[in-house]
Amino acid sequence: MAGGERLKGKNRAGSFRQRGKRWEGSMYVREIGKRVSVTEATEAKARKALQTLVSEIQRGEALARRTEHTFGAYAEHVISTRTLSDRTRDLYRSQVRLYCRPLRDVKLDQITPDMLSKLYSDIQKGVIWDERGRKQAGTKPRKVRVAQIVHVVVRLVLKTALDREIIAKNPADVSGVRPADTKGGEVGHVKAWTPEQAARILKAAGQVTNGPIIAFLLLTGMRRGEALALKWEAVNLRDGFVTVKATRSPSDGTIREDKPKTGRSRRDVPLTEESAAVLSILNKSCTQSEKTMRARHVFRNTVDKPLAPLAVNVTLTRCLDLLDAEKDENGDPVEPMPRLPVHSLRHTFVSIMAAQGHPLHVIADWIGDRPETVSRVYLHVFKGRHVMPSLGIGNFQGKS
Numbered sequence: 001m002a003g004g005e006r007l008k009g010k011n012r013a014g015s016f017r018q019r020g021k022r023w024e025g026s027m028y029v030r031e032i033g034k035r036v037s038v039t040e041a042t043e044a045k046a047r048k049a050l051q052t053l054v055s056e057i058q059r060g061e062a063l064a065r066r067t068e069h070t071f072g073a074y075a076e077h078v079i080s081t082r083t084l085s086d087r088t089r090d091l092y093r094s095q096v097r098l099y100c101r102p103l104r105d106v107k108l109d110q111i112t113p114d115m116l117s118k119l120y121s122d123i124q125k126g127v128i129w130d131e132r133g134r135k136q137a138g139t140k141p142r143k144v145r146v147a148q149i150v151h152v153v154v155r156l157v158l159k160t161a162l163d164r165e166i167i168a169k170n171p172a173d174v175s176g177v178r179p180a181d182t183k184g185g186e187v188g189h190v191k192a193w194t195p196e197q198a199a200r201i202l203k204a205a206g207q208v209t210n211g212p213i214i215a216f217l218l219l220t221g222m223r224r225g226e227a228l229a230l231k232w233e234a235v236n237l238r239d240g241f242v243t244v245k246a247t248r249s250p251s252d253g254t255i256r257e258d259k260p261k262t263g264r265s266r267r268d269v270p271l272t273e274e275s276a277a278v279l280s281i282l283n284k285s286c287t288q289s290e291k292t293m294r295a296r297h298v299f300r301n302t303v304d305k306p307l308a309p310l311a312v313n314v315t316l317t318r319c320l321d322l323l324d325a326e327k328d329e330n331g332d333p334v335e336p337m338p339r340l341p342v343h344s345l346r347h348t349f350v351s352i353m354a355a356q357g358h359p360l361h362v363i364a365d366w367i368g369d370r371p372e373t374v375s376r377v378y379l380h381v382f383k384g385r386h387v388m389p390s391l392g393i394g395n396f397q398g399k400s
Contacts, residue, residue, distance in 0.1 A: 014050050016043055025050040029057055056168070067166050071111060072096070072104035074166075075157045082160075085258040087251040092153045099150045101129040108158065109167045113174040116154060120147040120179045147179040191340050192347035195355075200337070201345075204319040212278050213299045213312055214319055214345065219275035221349030221367045224312055224342050225249040226265070229257050232286075233294040235279055240271045242279075244368065250309050265368040316342050350378055 014027030019039075025046040026037035038053055040046040079092045102119055103111065126141045155172035162170045171177065193201065202218060205211035216227055225247035234243040244267050248257045260266050271279070279298065286293055297306040320337045328334050346367065353363050364371040 067109050069108045071106050078157050078160045087256045087258050090251045095150050095153045099123050101133040108161050113171045113177050116177050123147040144179050151178050191344050192351045198348050204322045208318045210315040216278045217345040221346050230298045241268045243268050267368045
């Protein structure tokens with residue numbers, strides 16, 4: 001057949017022609033008053049794709065045109081043009097580069113819910129991909145949180161395409177696509193130290209280099225990045241609070257200091273007598289003038305540079321190592337301390353505050369989070385500790 005010759009489809013299935021090595025199919029759709037077309041590698045694939053497109057248009061599930069935007073190119077466009085902090089922009093780019101390679105050359109309107117579910121499943125299994133999106137030898141399984149962060153980026157990209165009418169629906173919004181933490185979608189128990197273990201960590205922090213940062217995180221529930229970005233100008237020892245103005249975190253091989261991402265994170269954190277004492281010790285050891293000191297970071301290393309995020313992890317490890325080396329009264333080794341990450345200091349703070357009976361919304365204000373998030377994440381802490389109080393109006397005196 002000569003190139004470009006039209007073939008009429010059977011049963012009004014459209015017309016098809018071969019253009020070079022590819023086949024183009026087109027058909028007039030009465031519902032929208034115009035012709036639509038598809039291009040595929042073979043005539044059979046073109047017929048099937050055209051039939052699918054027309055059916056979706058008639059059901060109102062597709063636009064009248066096919067997009068040429070691929071996920072990889074459009075994701076970079078969205079990440080580059082959207083208002084994001086530098087740290088978040090770097091994070092999103094790294095997620096696309098590392099985990100979205102199978103989607104990179106896929107056109108936006110060809111991405112399906114099943115395709116996303118398969119991607120998230122592979123991520124949790126530890127699958128890695130080469131530059132062409134082919135599976136390579138897997139690594140150890142990844143936490144579900146990794147897949148959830150990838151889902152946030154994918155959903156943002158597809159939502160932007162939907163808002164601009166590049167696609168007709170967002171497959172990332174389909175129920176069941178987002179990776180769930182546990183069966184039923186509930187968040188599992190957070191890992192925290194007990195009050196007794198926390199007291200031991202606090203004691204050990206006074207014996208190691210850079211220990212004040214560990215004590216401060218445990219006593220305030222602040223995030224690591226918030227404490228590392230804290231400067232003396234944001235510390236009010238007289239009135240007993242510090243103001244969270246920034247966060248300092250690792251980002252793509254460097255350390256960035258940005259504004260907190262949410263309004264709740266930008267807050268005043270009340271100081272207790274114990275947490276204020278940590279800052280007072282650091283304040284007294286500073287030899288700078290008051291004017292110079294105000295612009296300095298509170299937590300600094302032994303060479304007087306702002307403390308790095310990794311140094312906090314190392315310091316916590318040293319505290320735990322010190323505690324594991326202790327002996328009991330009989331000279332026997334003590335029970336090893338649970339090896340939890342730095343963020344568990346925050347979990348420990350919330351757990352202890354909740355166990356002491358402080359209201360959920362108050363704790364949420366202290367740590368800069370939403371009450372509903374605190375309730376969801378720390379549900380196991382709040383369950384079972386509420387007892388129905390007596391009305392105080394006397395006992396029932398009726399006959400049996």
